[in-house]
Amino acid sequence: MISPEELLAIALGAVPGALTRYYVAVWSDRRFGTLLFGTLSVNLMGAFLMGLLNPLLHRWGVSLWLTEGVTVGFLGSLTTFSTFTLEVSNLRRQGDPRLAWFYWLGTPLLGFLCVEAGIGLSHLFEMGLAADAGQ
Incomplete structure (x- = not known):
């Protein structure tokens, strides 16, 4: 069961993640005339940050509510691509390459x-x- 602290952290992380995604898309549209580069940028940035932060936060013993706020909240609203790529990586590392x-x-x-x-x-x-x- 998810705790109230985790829910609050996810909600508070989601707002800046969504705003970051929006402003990167607006900037990309103005700079390049298309949102595609903005979407690509946030997807790649989110995947990199998920791969970097998820293991580090666990290794450092960061509280679950803060870890969830960063990964599920911020990175999840920035891009679900980061979660998707982490799940594929987890399946591969857990020995299920066909499912991955x-x-x-x-x-x-x-x-x-x-x-x-x-x-x-x-x-x-x-x-x-x-x-x-x-x-």
């Missing part, structure tokens, strides 16, 4: 298919609403 490969390759592929399915469904909703409005 499936997860690593399946997540973006299935994620793309889900986005496309959602877009297709939204078009159906729009067509239905337009048909209803025409009656």
